[in-house]
Structures are given as C-alpha cells and as structure tokens.
Amino acid sequence: MNPVLIVGRTMFIRMLRDLPSLIMLLLVPLVLIAILGSVFSWVPADIPYMRGVASPMAFFAAGFLVMFQLFGGGYSLTYVKGALFSPMRWRLYGLPCSPGAIVLGTVGAATLVSLCQGLLVVLVTGLAFGVDWGSLPLVVLVLLAVTLLSQLFYLTMLLALRNQGTAMTLGWFFAYGSCVAGGLIFPLPVERPFFRFLATYGNPYSLAQTALREGSPQNNPAVATLCLAVLYAAAALFALLAARLAKRKLA
Amino acid sequence: MTVFRFALRRAFRDPLNLLLVCALPLGAAFLPSVEGLGLPLGFQMYGAIVLFDAFLLLRSVVDDGVSGVFQRIGAAPLTPLRYLGETLLAYALILFVQNAAMVGLGTLVQGGRLPAPPLLLLAYTVFSLTSLSISLAGGALFRDRDTAYQSLSAFLMVLAMIGGLFWPLEIMPPFLGRIATITPCYWLVEAVDTLRRNGPLGHYALSLAVMVLFSIAFLLVGSRRRLV
Numbered sequence: 001m002n003p004v005l006i007v008g009r010t011m012f013i014r015m016l017r018d019l020p021s022l023i024m025l026l027l028v029p030l031v032l033i034a035i036l037g038s039v040f041s042w043v044p045a046d047i048p049y050m051r052g053v054a055s056p057m058a059f060f061a062a063g064f065l066v067m068f069q070l071f072g073g074g075y076s077l078t079y080v081k082g083a084l085f086s087p088m089r090w091r092l093y094g095l096p097c098s099p100g101a102i103v104l105g106t107v108g109a110a111t112l113v114s115l116c117q118g119l120l121v122v123l124v125t126g127l128a129f130g131v132d133w134g135s136l137p138l139v140v141l142v143l144l145a146v147t148l149l150s151q152l153f154y155l156t157m158l159l160a161l162r163n164q165g166t167a168m169t170l171g172w173f174f175a176y177g178s179c180v181a182g183g184l185i186f187p188l189p190v191e192r193p194f195f196r197f198l199a200t201y202g203n204p205y206s207l208a209q210t211a212l213r214e215g216s217p218q219n220n221p222a223v224a225t226l227c228l229a230v231l232y233a234a235a236a237l238f239a240l241l242a243a244r245l246a247k248r249k250l251a
Numbered sequence: 252m253t254v255f256r257f258a259l260r261r262a263f264r265d266p267l268n269l270l271l272v273c274a275l276p277l278g279a280a281f282l283p284s285v286e287g288l289g290l291p292l293g294f295q296m297y298g299a300i301v302l303f304d305a306f307l308l309l310r311s312v313v314d315d316g317v318s319g320v321f322q323r324i325g326a327a328p329l330t331p332l333r334y335l336g337e338t339l340l341a342y343a344l345i346l347f348v349q350n351a352a353m354v355g356l357g358t359l360v361q362g363g364r365l366p367a368p369p370l371l372l373l374a375y376t377v378f379s380l381t382s383l384s385i386s387l388a389g390g391a392l393f394r395d396r397d398t399a400y401q402s403l404s405a406f407l408m409v410l411a412m413i414g415g416l417f418w419p420l421e422i423m424p425p426f427l428g429r430i431a432t433i434t435p436c437y438w439l440v441e442a443v444d445t446l447r448r449n450g451p452l453g454h455y456a457l458s459l460a461v462m463v464l465f466s467i468a469f470l471l472v473g474s475r476r477r478l479v
Contacts, residue, residue, distance in 0.1 A: 020398045028405050036412070039427055078397060165314075166267050169307060172404070173271055176303075185417050186296055189285050 003097040007105025008112075011079055015113045025072060026117045029064040030124055036060045037129060058132065061125040063184040065118055066208045069146040070175035072114030073154030077171065079106045080155060081164045084250060099250040103242075107151050114147040115140075138215040138224065145231035146208050150175070152238035159245035178205035207231050254334050258341035261311060272307050273349050276300045280356035284364060289419070289447050291361045294371075297353060298416040298439050301346065301375060302407050305382035308342040313390035313399050335474055339383055346379035366446040370455065374442040377462045381435045384466045385410075387473030415440040435465040 015021070037057030083092055083102055092102060122139055125131040133139050153174055157167035179185055181198050182205035188195045200210050207227040215224035263269055279293030279300060289295070312335070315321060324334050354372045357365045365371065389406060393399035411417055413427065414436020420428060431437040442458035445451070 020395075020401050024401045024405055032409070032412075039424055040422075074401075161267070163265075165310065166265060168400070169268065169271055172303075173275070180296070185299075186292060187285050189283050189292070192283070 003101040004105045004108070007097065007102050008109045011106045011109035012112060015075055015079070015109060021075065021078075022117070025068050025114070026120060029068045029121055033057070033061045033064050033121075033125055034129065055131075057125075057129050061121075061129065061131045062209060062212055063179070063205075065121050065125075065143075066146055066205055067175065067179045067184060068121070069114060069118050069143060069208075070150045070178055070204060071171075072110070072117070072147050073150035073152075073171055073175075074168065075110035075113060076107050076151040077154040077158050077164065077167055079110065081158060085158070085162060085164070100246060103155070103246055103250070107155060110151050111144070111147050114151070115143055118143040118147065134212070134216050139212065141228055142208050142211050142215075142231075145211075145228055145235060146204060149204055149231055149235040149238065152235055152242055156238050156242045156245065159242055159249055162249065178203040182206040182209060201227065201230070204231060204234070252337060254329070254337035255341045258311075258338040259345070262308060262342065262345060268307075272304050273345065276304060276349065277352055277356060280353055280360055284361075289444065291357070291364055294357060294361075294365065294443075296416070297375065298378060298414075298436060298443075299411045301350070301379050302382045302385070302411055302416070302436070303404075304346060304349070305342070305379060306386040306403060306407055308345065309383060309386035309390060310400070312338060312387060313393075314396060316390065317394065317396045317399070332474070335387075339387070339470075342383055343376075343380055346383070347376050350375040350379060366443075366449070370446055371443065374439060374446070374455075374459060377459050377466075378435070378439040381439075381462045381466045381469070384469035384473060385435065388469040389473075391473045391475065410434055411436055420444075435462055438462050438465070 037060045040056035040060070080103055082088065083106065084099055089099075093099070119140070122133055122136075122143075126133055150171075154167065154171045157170045158164065161167050161170075181188075181203045183190075183199045184205065188199045190196045190199050199206055201207055207230055211224040211227035211231070213224075214220045214227070262272075276297075279297055282291060282293035284291045285295075321331065324331055350372055354365070354368050354375070358368045385407070386403060389403045390399050393402065413431055414434035415423070415431055416436045416439070420431060420437070420440060423431065438458040438461045442455050442462075445455040445458065
C-alpha cells in the first residue's frame with residue numbers, strides 16, 4: 001500500500017478520536033447556528049443591522065459553516081507538529097516513509113475529516129432547521145476549496161515559523177479576520193466600493209459565501225465559478241509554498 | 252519586579268506576536284461608522300479585540316501551568332502569588348498602552364464621534380483586567396494545552412456574542428438580554444453606551460464596579476490552583 005495512504009488512514013482514525021476538536025468543529029457551530037438563528041428570527045429584516053437578511057437561520061448556517069472550516073486547518077498544524085516538529089520525528093525518520101509522505105497523508109486526512117464535519121453540519125441544519133442549501137455538489141466544492149485552503153495555510157505557517165503557538169495565532173487571525181472582513185460578525189459599510197469588494201470577493205469567507213449564493217441557475221453561476229477558481233488557485237499557491245518550505249525544512 | 256520585567260520581555264520576544272496582538276488591532280481605529288451601530292465600527296468591535304488579546308497574552312501562563320513551571324516555582328524563592336501578580340500586571344500594562352493608543356488614534360481619526368475619550372479609556376482598561384482574569388480562570392480549568400486553547404477560544408466567542416460585543420443589545424430578545432447581564436461584556440457595553448448617550452456618571456461607575464467584581468471573582472478562581 002502507498003505510504004501516503006497508510007499515513008492518511010492512521011491520521012484519519014486519530015483525528016476522529018480527537019474528541020475536543022470534534023466538539024469544537026462540529027457541535028459548537030451547530031449550537032451557535034441553532035441559538036443565533038432562532039434568536040434573530042424574530043428581529044425585523046428591515047432594521048439596518050440585519051442588512052435585509054430574510055432568513056437569519058440560513059445566514060448564520062452558511063456563515064458558521066465556512067467559519068469553522070477555516071478553523072479546521074488546526075488539524076494539519078497539530079498533527080504535523082506532533083509528528084515532525086517533536087522528538088517523535090527521529091523515530092518516524094527510521095520508517096520506510098519520507099517526511100513528505102507523512103505531511104501529504106496528514107493534510108489529506110485533515111481535509112477529509114474537516115469536509116465530513118462540514119457535510120454533517122449541512123445535513124443537520126438542512127434536516128433539523130430547514131435550511132435550503134441548494135445544489136449539494138456546489139456545497140461540497142465550496143467546502144472542499146475552503147478546507148483545503150485552510151489546511152494548507154496553517155501548514156505553510158507552521159513550516160515557515162516552526163512555532164506552533166505563533167502559527168496557530170496567525171491561523172486564528174486568518175479565520176476570524178476573514179469572517180469579520182466578510183461581514184459575518186458586523187455589518188460592513190458596503191455603500192463604499194472598497195468594503196463592498198471586501199464583503200463580496202476580498203477574502204476566503206466572502207468568496208465562499210458569494211459562490212454559495214450565486215451558484216444556483218437563477219442567480220449567476222459564472223460568478224460562483226470565478227469565486228471557486230480563486231479559492232482553488234489560492235490553495236494551489238499555498239500548496240506550492242508549503243512544498244518549497246517542506247523541502248528546505250524537513251530534509 | 253523581576254517577574255514583571257521577564258513577562259514583558261517574554262511578550263515582546265516574538266515580534267510577530269507583538270504585531271498581531273498589539274499593532275494590528277489598532278487598525279480598527281480607522282474603520283468608518285455603519286448605520287445602526289452607535290459607535291464607529293472599530294470601537295464597536297474593540298471589546299471583542301481586547302477579550303481575545305488578553306487570551307493570546309495569557310497563553311504563556313496556561314503553558315506554564317501545563318509544562319510544570321509552577322511546580323518549579325514552588326521550589327524557588329518566589330511565591331506563586333508574586334509570580335502571577337507581576338505577570339498579570341505586565342500584561343495589563345501592555346493592554347493599557349494598546350487601549351490608550353486606540354483611544355488616542357480614534358480621537359484623531361473619528362473626532363467627535365468618540366464620546367468622552369478619558370472615560371472610554373478607563374472603561375476599556377477595567378475591561379482589559381476583566382478579560383485577563385477570565386482567560387486565567389478558563390486556563391486553570393484545563394490540564395491539556397490544546398484543549399485549553401480550543402475550549403477557551405470557543406467560550407470567549409460565545410461570551411462576546413451573548414454579552415452584546417458583536418451586535419446591539421437592543422435587537423436581542425428579552426430573555427437573552429437578561430442572560431447577557433451576567434456576562435462582563437454586557438457591562439462594558441453598558442459603560443460605553445452610557446458615555447455615548449451622555450447618561451448619568453453613576454450608571455457608568457456602576458458598570459465599572461461590576462466589571463471589577465467580575466475580575467476579582469475570576470482571579471480567585473484562576474489563582475486557586477496556583478496558590479496551593
């Protein structure tokens with residue numbers, strides 16, 4: 001069996017047994033969506049703060065789904081750090097498996113776990129809260145793009161800085177910053193062109209939201225395709241960066 | 252004040268950390284006003300920034316608890332109370348300087364839209380102490396670093412949401428409004444809102460007093476394990 005697949009399978013099982021992370025990335029978003037969706041459903045949509053949002057439940061479901069996918073990169077960071085930036089690395093170097101295969105297997109497993117968690121959130125919010133997600137293949141493509149970008153961003157930060165604490169802090173800024181700049185937490189002054197761009201295309205959160213919103217045939221699928229292309233291109237860029245850094249730092 | 256100096260040096264050792272924790276949040280002072288929010292956008296979200304900054308600074312104390320530094324302090328000619336007190340004082344000073352810079356910048360950029368800058372600075376400073384004590388109490392509950400980080404960041408987010416740091420308290424339903432009053436964030440929002448509405452100073456002082464009481468309670472919880 002290919003070493004990458006062996007590492008991937010082992011890491012996948014380890015990540016599924018990581019209870020605190022499962023609670024953080026699966027239960028917390030579901031609880032937040034349930035509470036905030038029902039709380040804000042009684043607020044009139046025409047007050048300035050609600051930005052004309054017709055269905056608060058759908059707004060918070062899509063928002064928190066993407067937000068927690070952006071946090072999912074913590075999986076890659078924690079497990080690559082545990083394997084290759086700790087005394088464990090010397091034991092792993094003794095195996096007939098290259099450090100590159102370990103990194104690739106870990107990122108693959110982390111992407112799969114994070115994607116499964118996102119799909120569970122989609123399933124539960126669709127069945128229990130009646131959120132209309134539209135086309136499922138589009139949702140899967142958006143989730144895959146966001147989680148891949150997040151995993152590769154966290155990994156690049158770890159490889160560049162070799163310090164888990166600082167890399168994690170940068171990851172949080174990346175995730176929270178995207179959500180704030182995308183208008184999940186506060187309404188942005190979108191009447192100004194700069195903030196309108198920021199809330200539509202300016203960061204991973206906005207790109208994912210625009211792709212989910214515009215993806216249906218009655219809206220603008222071309223815009224959704226463009227947003228997805230930008231997200232995958234950003235993920236490819238971080239993959240190249242991570243590969244270069246890994247070659248230098250894990251050799 | 253050896254520990255105080257060491258804590259400051261430790262916080263400033265990583266320039267990236269310094270940039271992320273102290274410098275980057277100051278960019279919020281330049282954000283414009285949004286219809287429906289009482290304060291300029293940056294000041295509306297500044298309470299949440301302080302809450303998370305305190306958590307990022309306090310991570311070193313969580314690390315010390317997990318890595319066994321506290322056991323070594325027990326054998327050193329230094330009381331845990333002094334270690335904790337001087338460390339918290341150092342982090343409170345960093346947050347105070349950041350608050351002063353934020354309010355100073357805000358006064359320059361936003362002008363009259365910022366109510367009573369000295370009193371606003373006092374409210375943010377008291378809230379900084381409360382935020383530090385919340386993170387200290389939260390960190391003391393966990394023995395594993397990753398679990399502590401993940402659980403605390405999720406808890407702080409929920410606290411900020413319920414406490415009214417992310418959206419105006421007026422749009423919350425009454426039952427959530429009542430729950431909000433038992434969070435320290437609510438009292439920061441109340442203090443700032445009193446200043447914005449030019450309300451009675453007694454109301455402002457009461458909000459600050461409640462935040463101080465919260466700080467004392469969380470400090471007692473957070474330092475309990477350290478003192479034995």
